[in-house]
Amino acid sequence: MANAEPDIKPAVVKKPFSLNEDAKNFVLQNEKLFKTLKKAANRYIGGETLAETILSIKKLNEKDYTVTTDFMGESIRNERDANDVTEEFIRFAKSIATEGMNSSISLDLSHIGLLVSTELTIKNLKLICEATAKSKQEVIISMEGTDRTDQIIAIYKESLKENSNLGITLQAYLYRTKDDLKDLINLSGSIRLVKGAYEASKDLSIPRGDELDEIYLQYAEQLFENNHHCAIASHDDKIYREITKLIDRYKPTNYFLERLLDIQNEELEIYKNKGYKCRIYVVYGKECYLYLCNRWAEYPLNVFRALADIVE
Known part of the structure; x- marks a missing residue:
């Protein structure tokens, strides 16, 4: 799967939007949006609990x-x-x-x-x-x-x-x-x-x-x-x-x-x-929004994978 991906250099920065605390709080307080983004984040996290x-x-x-x-x-x-x-x-x-x-x-x-x-x-x-x-x-x-x-x-x-x-x-x-x-x-x-x-x-x-x-x-x-x-x-x-x-x-x-x-x-x-x-680095918790944004920043084509995960 990884070998099939084009050779696109990942970003070296965490995008400022992913660190925006107001945006994070909005996602956490909006149940429908949180559940939608969590579908995309699930592959990258150990769990919510x-x-x-x-x-x-x-x-x-x-x-x-x-x-x-x-x-x-x-x-x-x-x-x-x-x-x-x-x-x-x-x-x-x-x-x-x-x-x-x-x-x-x-x-x-x-x-x-x-x-x-x-x-x-x-x-x-x-x-x-x-x-x-x-x-x-x-x-x-x-x-x-x-x-x-x-x-x-x-x-x-x-x-x-x-x-x-x-x-x-x-x-x-x-x-x-x-x-x-x-x-x-x-x-x-x-x-x-x-x-x-x-x-x-x-x-x-x-x-x-x-x-x-x-x-x-x-x-x-x-x-x-x-x-x-x-x-x-x-x-x-x-x-x-x-x-x-x-x-x-x-x-x-x-x-x-x-x-x-x-x-x-x-x-x-x-x-x-x-x-x-x-060793594999596992994260868990509710702040999957931040983590998902970081995965998108590192490799932009992960956005398409996220869309596929959301509609499945």
Whole structure:
């Protein structure tokens, strides 16, 4: 299915419309519109509820996939909502242990308090890490816009002192990542390497293309050389072909090839069957509007797939 798609470069940014909070709230409050868009989003999400998502994760585990799971949402602006989200992550962490699932947690710090206070974020992150540690799973901090990068890295480094099961995401398209990687690779926490998913000015970021691909591979090679716990998150099969050559050369034991649920998972299955360690990123919750917009931004022809899903 993925191989039949034309060679269209995916966007490197999250479209501003998908981040519009008024639009998100309108969708969530309009039952008919929400149900319509959810039909299109269903292929990309583990479920709307925790119970539905547990079933999805179990099916992936049965196929020998490791999973990382995110409760959808970001940019919470009050303490009560941030605490409610934290409780949901803790409920999920308890489910991992109870159900014997293999799933780490991924999250945006702005979903648990980053826009409220640093203290609240560190407190909530610690609670989630403690709950997840009981099932020997990790918590992976996702990266957000460039205006938040310094704060996210600072909170990660501070929290890692008390929570050894913590990891972070780095975006290869930022010029600063060269120095960030040099710093963070010396710490014990895992590193998820992505190309980049947020709009950034030209003075801060490298445009998508051959130069960025080469830099991405250089960063991955540094991680493999050090056998640093990492995830190579990409939907670019050209990248994965080069990545597997590096894996064969350095023979790291602490890595995953990672892709989003139902995004070129057929190719990921091939790599898994060849013996490479593979992980699928699963999201769940009601904010499927945001997630669906991001899938459209990454690959515009997904709009047609969404229309087909809606009318089925």
